[in-house]
Amino acid sequence: MKRALITGVTGQDGSYLAEVLLDRGYDVYGLVRRTSGGPSDILEQLHRTRGLHFIYGDLHDVASLRRAMEIAKPDEVYNLASQSHVGVSFEVPEDAWEVNYLGAGRVITEALKANKATRIYQASSSEMFGTTPPPQNELSAFAPVSPYAQAKLRAHKEYVVGYREDKGAYVCSGILFNHESPRRGKHFVTRKITLSLAKIKLGLQERLELGNLNVKRDWGYAKEYVVAMHTMLERDSAEDFVIATGVQHSVREFVDAAASVLGMPVLWEGSGVDEVGKNKKGEVIVSVNPKFFRSREVSDLVGDASKAKRILGWEPSVSFSELVSMMAKADYDELVRSAQ
Ligand code: NAP
Ligand code: F7E
Numbered sequence: 001m002k003r004a005l006i007t008g009v010t011g012q013d014g015s016y017l018a019e020v021l022l023d024r025g026y027d028v029y030g031l032v033r034r035t036s037g038g039p040s041d042i043l044e045q046l047h048r049t050r051g052l053h054f055i056y057g058d059l060h061d062v063a064s065l066r067r068a069m070e071i072a073k074p075d076e077v078y079n080l081a082s083q084s085h086v087g088v089s090f091e092v093p094e095d096a097w098e099v100n101y102l103g104a105g106r107v108i109t110e111a112l113k114a115n116k117a118t119r120i121y122q123a124s125s126s127e128m129f130g131t132t133p134p135p136q137n138e139l140s141a142f143a144p145v146s147p148y149a150q151a152k153l154r155a156h157k158e159y160v161v162g163y164r165e166d167k168g169a170y171v172c173s174g175i176l177f178n179h180e181s182p183r184r185g186k187h188f189v190t191r192k193i194t195l196s197l198a199k200i201k202l203g204l205q206e207r208l209e210l211g212n213l214n215v216k217r218d219w220g221y222a223k224e225y226v227v228a229m230h231t232m233l234e235r236d237s238a239e240d241f242v243i244a245t246g247v248q249h250s251v252r253e254f255v256d257a258a259a260s261v262l263g264m265p266v267l268w269e270g271s272g273v274d275e276v277g278k279n280k281k282g283e284v285i286v287s288v289n290p291k292f293f294r295s296r297e298v299s300d301l302v303g304d305a306s307k308a309k310r311i312l313g314w315e316p317s318v319s320f321s322e323l324v325s326m327m328a329k330a331d332y333d334e335l336v337r338s339a340q
Contacts, residue, residue, distance in 0.1 A: 005072040007031040007059065007107055008080030009052075012183045013123070015042050017078060017226040022050045024230070029072035031057040031065075031081065042183075059103025062110065069114035076233050077111040078121045079104055082152075085187060086127055089148035090295050100151035101158075108159045112169055119233045122160050124173035126218070126244070126301050128153045137242050137304035138175070145296040160240065170238045174229050177244035177303040180323060181222040182330035189251055190219060190327060194258050198332040200285050201262045202339075207285055211292025213252040213275065218302045220245045221318035221326075228314045235311075244303020245316045255286055257324040262332060 004021050008014045009030025021028045032039055032054050039047070039054065046052040055071055057064035059081050082100045083089060089096035104122060111118045127149035129136040144150045156173050163169040184191040189210070199205035220243075228243045249257075252268070255277060259266045266277035266286060277286030308314045318326075 001025060001027050002075045003027045003029070003073055004076045004078065005029045005031065005055075005068060005074035005111075006078045006080060007057075008082065008123070009054075010039055010043060011080060011084065012181060012185065012222050013179075013226050013229075014080050015040070015046075015183060016181070016223045017080070017229060018043070018046055018052055020226055020230055022046065022052065026076075027051070027053075029053045029055055029068070029074065031055055031068050033058050059099050059106060062106045065106050065110045066114075069110050073115070074111065074118060076119045076121070077107065078123075078229060079107045080123045081107070082123065083148070085185075086146045086148045086298075087292070087294055088187075089146050089151075093147035096147040097151045100148060101154045104155035105159050108163060108171060112163070112167070116167075116169065118170070119238070120169070120171040121229050121233055122155065122171060122173045124156045124160070124175045124240070125149065125152045126175060126177040126242075126303060127298060128156065128175065129301065130298050134248070134300050134302040135246070135304040136301065138240055138307055145298055146294070149298075156240075164238055170233075172232050172238040173240040174225075174232060175240060175242045176225055176228075177218040177220065177242070177301060179220045179222040179225040179243075180327060182327055183222065184327070190254060190324075191331075193251075193255055194324070194327040194331045197255075197258050197262055197264070197285075198328060198335050201264055201332065202335055204335065207287055208255070209287055209289040209292065210251060210255070211289070211294070212297060212299075213255070213288065214250055215297060215299045216248040216250050216301065218244045218246065218248045219254070219320060219323060220316050221323050224316050224318060228308060228312060231312045231314055239311070241308045241312060242303050242305050243308055243314070244305045245320070246303060246305060247320060248300075248302040249320055254324060257321060258328045261325045261328040
């Protein structure tokens with residue numbers, strides 16, 4: 001039986017990836033930080049019913065990572081742990097550097113020290129392309145603007161490309177564009193929109209405040225994206241792959257799509273910081289709050305995943321409207337259920 005270690009197992013991608021690897025017959029170990037609340041219900045269930053193992057550890061703590069490698073003895077390591085919020089990385093830049101660059105280095109180095117044949121997946125990001133014009137693919141220039149992206153890029157160059165070329169290690173980066181799901185953290189824009197609009201519909205919240213409505217992202221479905229991570233490690237040689245849908249939408253379009261799923265279309269008025277979205281009664285339910293603007297913004301991302309299609313046979317099947325609908329309905333249904 002193959003053994004896998006996932007750092008960041010408590011995050012959106014970690015829980016989906018644990019399910020995929022368990023389904024594929026892996027013995028799966030998840031690195032968890034000690035929190036007062038403990039792992040989510042989904043992970044507790046995977047632990048009880050499917051044998052997912054938990055190991056306490058932290059990317060700040062090299063001894064904990066060494067111990068995790070000794071316990072898990074992984075054939076494959078998926079380094080998904082990170083300070084993953086780009087906006088927060090402007091406010092707490094050293095933590096982004098510490099976890100996303102130095103922490104990634106600790107994971108990858110300890111994995112290779114324990115067993116130099118370990119296959120390693122590093123969660124790289126489309127944010128590394130920053131201001132490079134779209135569409136972005138594996139050959140595009142990197143031009144990161146945030147502390148988050150700068151740390152991810154340094155980890156990619158030094159511990160993925162560097163270790164592969166200098167040490168012959170099997171390390172690859174998935175350069176993933178935004179991917180979302182009902183399990184997405186509540187402070188990312190998609191989930192913030194679906195949860196807030198569901199609350200507005202139920203009379204639990206008055207207004208959704210957002211930052212820049214014009215930025216465009218290439219949003220796919222996380223459950224499909226984690227399959228690509230595993231497929232990358234099944235190849236004879238390690239390479240980096242862009243994973244994306246190839247379709248982009250603005251934040252405003254995401255709001256429109258979610259609001260229409262919930263049966264409350266938004267009518268936009270005004271522009272810039274004065275732009276508002278009103279419901280049919282003329283009440284303002286969406287407004288702009290500059291507090292959510294970023295000091296440097298990545299405004300135009302859309303990925304070209306043709307290499308992944310050609311070599312991995314990977315392509316997305318869930319469309320933008322299906323994704324938005326899934327997320328909006330999940331939030332609405334959960335709020336209704338918890339109110340009963
Ligand atoms: P997420 O939901 O925010 O999960 C982040 C995970 O990292 C959580 O399990 C978190 O643990 C863990 N973590 C944070 N700091 C840690 C530390 N010091 N030590 C150990 N664990 C730590 O992120 P995601 O959306 O699943 O993304 C997975 C990875 O892909 C991340 O590296 C992210 O940067 C990258 N990525 C994501 C996207 C996307 O659109 N989702 C796109 C490209 C790349 P706690 O639960 O304890 O906080
Ligand atoms: O922002 C704008 C914001 O925080 C998307 C991470 O998974 O994907 C994610 O990073 C856009 C940005 O994701 C709000 O300015 C407007 O332009 O959902 P987000 P992100 O920054 O793209 C990449 C690929 C990763 O690697 C990251 O780990 O939406 N936006 N108004 C807002 N964003 C937030 N969060 N909140 C707002 O109110």
